[in-house]
Amino acid sequence: MYRDKKVGLVGIIITIAILILVVILSNRENNISFFENIINKCVMPIQNGLTYAKNKISGNTSFFTDVNNLKSENEKLKQKNSELEQLLRELEKIKTENQTLKEYMNLTEKYGEYKTIPGYIINKDISNYSKTVTINIGTKDGVQKNMTVIADQGLVGHVVSVTENSSKVEIIVDTASSVSATMSTSQDSIICKGTLDAASTLKAMYIPVDAKVVQGDTVETSGIGGIYPKGIRIGTVKKVENTKNITDRYAIIETAVDFNKLNSVLVITTE
Amino acid sequence: MKKFIINLSLIVIAIFVYILQENFFSWFTISGVMPNLFIIYVLFIGLFAKKTMGTVYGIFIGLIIDLLVETKIGVNAFLLGAVGFLAATFDKNFSKDSRITIMLMVLGTTIAYETLSYFVNFAIYNFNIEIISFMRTLAIEAIYNVILTIIFYSAIKKLGYYIEEEYGKSKILTKYF
Structure with a gap:
C-alpha cells in the first residue's frame, strides 16, 4: 500500500515535470537555440579545461x-x-510605471480627433476558439454596441454586447471578425480576417488581381462596413502567400496591437 | 449540514478553477493552447455526485461563463449541462477506479464538447471553418486535459468518494469496465 502511494506520487511528479518541459519547449520561438544552449553548457567546462591544459603545456x-x-x-x-542587479530591478520598476503613464498619454494625444472613453481590460476569453475581452466601461459611461475600440498602437475591435458597467469586445483576431481595410501605398482594398491558430496575425483576403502587395506595408481601416472609422492602423504586411490562382492569394498581416500585453483601451463614441 | 458544506466547497472550487483558467492557464499553454478545466470539473461532479447534480452544476457554470466572457448566452450552459448528464451515464457503465478509464472519459468528453461548441458557434457567427487548425488545437487541448487528469486524479477521487458517500450512491450496481 505504502509502495503504491510512493509510486503514484513519483508518477505525478514526473507528469508535472514533463508538462512543464512541454509547455516551455512548445512556447519557445527558437527551440534549436535552446538545445544548443544546453549542449554548450555541457561541453563548455570540458572545452575550458582542455584549453587550460593546452596553455599550461605551452609554458x-x-x-x-x-x-x-x-x-x-x-x-x-x-x-x-x-549591487548592479539591485539597481537594475529598481530601474525595471520605474520603466514599467513610465510605460503605463506614457500609454495613457499617447492614447489621448494620438486619437484626439475622436471623442473617446478610456477603459481597461477586466476579463479575457477562456476558450481556445474565440477571442473576446471584457472592459470595465458600459452604458453608464456612454458605451454602445458596435462602437470601435482602439489602443495606443492601433485597432483592437468592436463592442459586441454591453451592460451597465462593462462591455464585451470582439477583438480583430477572433475567427468571427472581418475588417475592411486598405493598404497604405497602393490604397487597394482588402478584407482582414481572424484565424484560429494565430493570436497576433490576420489573414488578408480578396486582394485585387492587379494590386501590388508590399511586405512591410501599413494596413489601415477603410471606413467601409459601418463599424470602424477610416484610417485606424491595423498592422503591417508580414508575408504574401501566392497561390496557383491569383484570385486566391492572401497576405498575413501582423497586428499593430500586441493582444497579450493589452491592458488599456479607448472606445470611440463619435468622430 | 454536510451536504451544504459539500456544495459550498464545490462552488469555491469552481471559483478557483475559473481563476486558474483565466489567469494561470492563459499563459501556461502548450503551443498557445489552454486546457479546459471546466470540462474536467463538471465531468467529475457528474461521476461522483447525484445523477442530476452534474447537469445542474454544468448548466450553472456554463451560464456564468456565458455571462462573463461569451457574446451569446446559452452555448456553454447547454454543453456543460450535457457533459454533466454524460458523466452520470458514464458512472452507470464504467468504473471510476481505473485511471485509464477516467483518462479516456476526459479525452472523449473534451473532443465531443469542443467539436459541438465549434460547430454551434459556426452556425451562430458564420466564420470560416479551419479544419486543420481546429483539429490541431483540439488535439493539444484534449491531451492537456488528460495530463491534468493524471496529476489531479488522486485528489479528485478522494473528494469524489466523500461526496458519493454523502449522497448515498450505491457502488454495487456499477458495472466494471
Whole structure:
C-alpha cells in the first residue's frame, strides 16, 4: 500500500515535470537555440579545461601567482554585480510605471480627433476558439454596441454586447471578425480576417488581381462596413502567400496591437 | 449540514478553477493552447455526485461563463449541462477506479464538447471553418486535459468518494469496465 502511494506520487511528479518541459519547449520561438544552449553548457567546462591544459603545456607559469589576485578580484566583481542587479530591478520598476503613464498619454494625444472613453481590460476569453475581452466601461459611461475600440498602437475591435458597467469586445483576431481595410501605398482594398491558430496575425483576403502587395506595408481601416472609422492602423504586411490562382492569394498581416500585453483601451463614441 | 458544506466547497472550487483558467492557464499553454478545466470539473461532479447534480452544476457554470466572457448566452450552459448528464451515464457503465478509464472519459468528453461548441458557434457567427487548425488545437487541448487528469486524479477521487458517500450512491450496481 505504502509502495503504491510512493509510486503514484513519483508518477505525478514526473507528469508535472514533463508538462512543464512541454509547455516551455512548445512556447519557445527558437527551440534549436535552446538545445544548443544546453549542449554548450555541457561541453563548455570540458572545452575550458582542455584549453587550460593546452596553455599550461605551452609554458604558462604565472598561474599560481595569479590565483590569489583572481580570487580577490572575483569577490569584488561579485559584490559589484549584486549591487548592479539591485539597481537594475529598481530601474525595471520605474520603466514599467513610465510605460503605463506614457500609454495613457499617447492614447489621448494620438486619437484626439475622436471623442473617446478610456477603459481597461477586466476579463479575457477562456476558450481556445474565440477571442473576446471584457472592459470595465458600459452604458453608464456612454458605451454602445458596435462602437470601435482602439489602443495606443492601433485597432483592437468592436463592442459586441454591453451592460451597465462593462462591455464585451470582439477583438480583430477572433475567427468571427472581418475588417475592411486598405493598404497604405497602393490604397487597394482588402478584407482582414481572424484565424484560429494565430493570436497576433490576420489573414488578408480578396486582394485585387492587379494590386501590388508590399511586405512591410501599413494596413489601415477603410471606413467601409459601418463599424470602424477610416484610417485606424491595423498592422503591417508580414508575408504574401501566392497561390496557383491569383484570385486566391492572401497576405498575413501582423497586428499593430500586441493582444497579450493589452491592458488599456479607448472606445470611440463619435468622430 | 454536510451536504451544504459539500456544495459550498464545490462552488469555491469552481471559483478557483475559473481563476486558474483565466489567469494561470492563459499563459501556461502548450503551443498557445489552454486546457479546459471546466470540462474536467463538471465531468467529475457528474461521476461522483447525484445523477442530476452534474447537469445542474454544468448548466450553472456554463451560464456564468456565458455571462462573463461569451457574446451569446446559452452555448456553454447547454454543453456543460450535457457533459454533466454524460458523466452520470458514464458512472452507470464504467468504473471510476481505473485511471485509464477516467483518462479516456476526459479525452472523449473534451473532443465531443469542443467539436459541438465549434460547430454551434459556426452556425451562430458564420466564420470560416479551419479544419486543420481546429483539429490541431483540439488535439493539444484534449491531451492537456488528460495530463491534468493524471496529476489531479488522486485528489479528485478522494473528494469524489466523500461526496458519493454523502449522497448515498450505491457502488454495487456499477458495472466494471
